[in-house]
Amino acid sequence: MDASITPNSDLKSMSRLLVVWLSLGLATGFLLWITLSGPGELEQVQVGLRRYFFFLLPVGMAAAGVICTLLWFTEYWLIVVRLSAVSCVFYLGFLKVLGWVFIPWVLITVAAIGFFRIRKLAVEARSSLLLLHSMGSLSGLYMTFNLDKFLQPMELFMETVQSLWLLVVG
Amino acid sequence: MHINLSILAFITVNLLIFLGWHLCLCVLRKLSTGESIVYAGLLMAVQIVATELLLGMFGFLTLTTLLVFNLSLSGGLLVWIFLLRRPLAAERLTGMGRQVTSGLPGVLTPVNVALICLGVFLTIWICTAAYFLPPRGIDDLVAHLPPIYQYVQDHEISLLPIKLRDQFVMPLNGEFLFLWPMIFFHADTFIDLVQYVVALYGMLVIFALARRFEVGRNDAVFVGLLFLFTPLVLGQAGSNYVDLIVGVCYLTLLYAVVRFWQTGAVIHLILAGIATGFGLGIKYNLLVAVVAVQPVIIARLWSDKSLSVAIRSYACYFLFSLPLCAFWFVRNFLATGYPLYPYQLSLTGLHAVKWSMTINAPGVNSLSQPPTSKALIEFLRHPAEFFLSYMSQDPGLGSFHGGFGVVFWGLGIPAIVYCLYKAVRAAQQRDFFPALFWGHVPLTFFVYLLQITSARLQFNQRLILVVIGFGLLALGVVLKKLRAEFPLSVPVIRSFCLVASILAVVHLAGYNWPSYQIKQPVADWVSNKQTTDYKYFAQAPWDLSLLRAAWEPLDYLTQTGNGWSVYTAAPWSLSWTAPVFGSRIQNQVWNFQQEPVGFFDQEPVGFIRQELAENPDAFIFHRMNDAPLFYLGRKITPEHVWSDGNFEMVTQTPTTQFWANSSLLLDPETRGRLITWYAGTFESDINTLEFIVGRLPDDGVLVTASPWGHGLKYLSLIGTLQMPVHIVPPEKVRLESRRLQANKVITLDKPLNGYKSKLLASLKTADGTVVFYENRVR
Numbered sequence: 001m002d003a004s005i006t007p008n009s010d011l012k013s014m015s016r017l018l019v020v021w022l023s024l025g026l027a028t029g030f031l032l033w034i035t036l037s038g039p040g041e042l043e044q045v046q047v048g049l050r051r052y053f054f055f056l057l058p059v060g061m062a063a064a065g066v067i068c069t070l071l072w073f074t075e076y077w078l079i080v081v082r083l084s085a086v087s088c089v090f091y092l093g094f095l096k097v098l099g100w101v102f103i104p105w106v107l108i109t110v111a112a113i114g115f116f117r118i119r120k121l122a123v124e125a126r127s128s129l130l131l132l133h134s135m136g137s138l139s140g141l142y143m144t145f146n147l148d149k150f151l152q153p154m155e156l157f158m159e160t161v162q163s164l165w166l167l168v169v170g
Numbered sequence: 171m172h173i174n175l176s177i178l179a180f181i182t183v184n185l186l187i188f189l190g191w192h193l194c195l196c197v198l199r200k201l202s203t204g205e206s207i208v209y210a211g212l213l214m215a216v217q218i219v220a221t222e223l224l225l226g227m228f229g230f231l232t233l234t235t236l237l238v239f240n241l242s243l244s245g246g247l248l249v250w251i252f253l254l255r256r257p258l259a260a261e262r263l264t265g266m267g268r269q270v271t272s273g274l275p276g277v278l279t280p281v282n283v284a285l286i287c288l289g290v291f292l293t294i295w296i297c298t299a300a301y302f303l304p305p306r307g308i309d310d311l312v313a314h315l316p317p318i319y320q321y322v323q324d325h326e327i328s329l330l331p332i333k334l335r336d337q338f339v340m341p342l343n344g345e346f347l348f349l350w351p352m353i354f355f356h357a358d359t360f361i362d363l364v365q366y367v368v369a370l371y372g373m374l375v376i377f378a379l380a381r382r383f384e385v386g387r388n389d390a391v392f393v394g395l396l397f398l399f400t401p402l403v404l405g406q407a408g409s410n411y412v413d414l415i416v417g418v419c420y421l422t423l424l425y426a427v428v429r430f431w432q433t434g435a436v437i438h439l440i441l442a443g444i445a446t447g448f449g450l451g452i453k454y455n456l457l458v459a460v461v462a463v464q465p466v467i468i469a470r471l472w473s474d475k476s477l478s479v480a481i482r483s484y485a486c487y488f489l490f491s492l493p494l495c496a497f498w499f500v501r502n503f504l505a506t507g508y509p510l511y512p513y514q515l516s517l518t519g520l521h522a523v524k525w526s527m528t529i530n531a532p533g534v535n536s537l538s539q540p541p542t543s544k545a546l547i548e549f550l551r552h553p554a555e556f557f558l559s560y561m562s563q564d565p566g567l568g569s570f571h572g573g574f575g576v577v578f579w580g581l582g583i584p585a586i587v588y589c590l591y592k593a594v595r596a597a598q599q600r601d602f603f604p605a606l607f608w609g610h611v612p613l614t615f616f617v618y619l620l621q622i623t624s625a626r627l628q629f630n631q632r633l634i635l636v637v638i639g640f641g642l643l644a645l646g647v648v649l650k651k652l653r654a655e656f657p658l659s660v661p662v663i664r665s666f667c668l669v670a671s672i673l674a675v676v677h678l679a680g681y682n683w684p685s686y687q688i689k690q691p692v693a694d695w696v697s698n699k700q701t702t703d704y705k706y707f708a709q710a711p712w713d714l715s716l717l718r719a720a721w722e723p724l725d726y727l728t729q730t731g732n733g734w735s736v737y738t739a740a741p742w743s744l745s746w747t748a749p750v751f752g753s754r755i756q757n758q759v760w761n762f763q764q765e766p767v768g769f770f771d772q773e774p775v776g777f778i779r780q781e782l783a784e785n786p787d788a789f790i791f792h793r794m795n796d797a798p799l800f801y802l803g804r805k806i807t808p809e810h811v812w813s814d815g816n817f818e819m820v821t822q823t824p825t826t827q828f829w830a831n832s833s834l835l836l837d838p839e840t841r842g843r844l845i846t847w848y849a850g851t852f853e854s855d856i857n858t859l860e861f862i863v864g865r866l867p868d869d870g871v872l873v874t875a876s877p878w879g880h881g882l883k884y885l886s887l888i889g890t891l892q893m894p895v896h897i898v899p900p901e902k903v904r905l906e907s908r909r910l911q912a913n914k915v916i917t918l919d920k921p922l923n924g925y926k927s928k929l930l931a932s933l934k935t936a937d938g939t940v941v942f943y944e945n946r947v948r
Contacts, residue, residue, distance in 0.1 A: 142564070157678075164298060
């Protein structure tokens, strides 16, 4: 079973890793957001991208959880998927919205214990996995908060492109 | 045509200097391509700044002497190589060429090619913005540019009054890089490109550093390219702040130190010394870097050299660091009593000894924040919350103040943590170099968070811009690891970075600090309506758009001729002097020639100009709410200027007044320019007023404080309106009318007290009704 997660194993497994990685990145990013926000704060989020994330991510991540669980049952890549499935439980972090602030931290602890219990995995591969997880998480968190800022000036950007074109042809 | 030739000449001179050093390094030592480019770039910047400094110290800072010095030096180097070392140079250059061409196919991956294409687009955009837009970063106008403008006019390094801004005293090696294109073109046209060129150079430094950490060429190019697309780097690239220059200098210093560690060759130590001196002469915050690299240098010297050789080598490093920074510290010590004025260095850090803001703007004391608000204390109290909110907010994003971007916060930070982890593991096995190298990151953050208050994070991220380089380097190291263990994740990460880079470029269009919007300037250029770059202060933040009402006509009126001597007064916080010099550095700030430059109440010290300036040719006054005006040199109020009677108000807004000597406005060319400027600026007003001008009498004078006065003055200047128009401050309408001793005075909006008045005409406009009164002496 470990062979499927050793370096340069078959591409099929690798592609699954990427799905899991991306899902987990977004999931953890969302969890962190929930963790940071206060009770009732989410209701006040402005209409726009953040609210979009607020509604879309739970659905998306629930689907990711199902996929991860299915992968688990196919017995490919057991450890990674187990970890992923545990991570998907993070979505119970929603309970934070209800004011149960301790829940996400309990879940993080459970997931962390699960992660370190995976002894068979080579240390290097484990650190790479951890790196990928944290990269995905932090990128997800960053983009959750800032993607709208990056996209907002699209109209001005198009004007700039037009102006440069005008310089060329004019 | 003239400007095209000048650009060509400028590029040629720069290439010559770069080539001189590049060949020289190739001959002296067998270097890799990246290494020789990094060092040649550093030495090129150093040569330019050193010659400016030297000539400026002795009062010979002119374009001719500067070119003679630089071309002699670089030409001499090239002649020496050509005559004596040609075969060796040719052989090594050929080797480099082969190295580059053989490595090229492996580097031109789809993501790298896409980033290069994005870079080409960005370069065209930034060049266009630099050409059309004026220098517009706030500190550019307040502190970075006025000193070098003054040096170019005086041909010597002088000290501007620190009573106005402490920053005038700070080291100016970075600003001397701005001075280079400015003295060449005698205009501010291309100075906004300097930091962009430094950003391009920074890409090469990161590439070269990554190669030294055994990152593959493909990924090294990739992380190097990413540096350019970091939001903060993009924001800084078009400004005249020096944080990008100092950050890249830090990376160059690290590169030399890394190479010294790896090879033990003294040439790297010498170049590290040069980078140290150059960096310390840019900004004081490089002190942290200099302190942090000492353990690496000393440990390396200690490891394999005898004590005497180690001391000699270290002395070599120290001596080479002196020439480019000593001048500033000695000058400051003589002028203020503190080498690092306005700071004093102690074991607990840099402390402000005096600060012009606390003196000139009582109540605005940014230095006296309670210690509890220091960011470090907040971080220690709530590490997770602080880090996550710090990261998710990305302080300063969308400006030259900050914005490290998703590549740093999302990918760079975990990669740095990984590198630190590996460094600790290596240290346990007595390999201390990784710890000494990666230790710069926590140290940089520690010192920064220790010095800065949480409220200021969004304005000061630029001070630690160097960590972006570390993040990218760490990302390169991690990519190398992932290529071995999870190769399929690499294209995903690289594609994500490409998307992030595209988003960063899109985001640049929305920047206000500084603005890169070129729509209006390009439209003006296409329709041949260009007057002056200062027109586009309109799209700048702060009060720049308001203050341009004076700067824009001043610049346009003085673009031909010898320029004017201009008196300026504003509330202290609005005392921004750079635009007064004009886009061709044609005007003099009269106040600077009258104010002692020493340490507040002390007698003038140092390079003060002793001769008295003649009376000003023009006056600019800015107002902000009820803030008192800050006078420099001599107290001359708007009242004085009006009373003098020799000055004519060119333009007036609720915040700004611009007066010029009437005799200067009689000059036909100046008059023609004034007409053109009024026509372009008040076009819609003029079109409206043309409907009513026929109903106004031919005799008498028109005296007004109304904004419509500009359009009326235009109509008077071109002869459509027969009577003269006098624009005056609101409280002076009646007094001006009396002073003119006219029998018939036309006023707008209200009749004159003490006159026999009648309604002459009224004009309905989009902004309300404009009423004209005829007032006759009773």
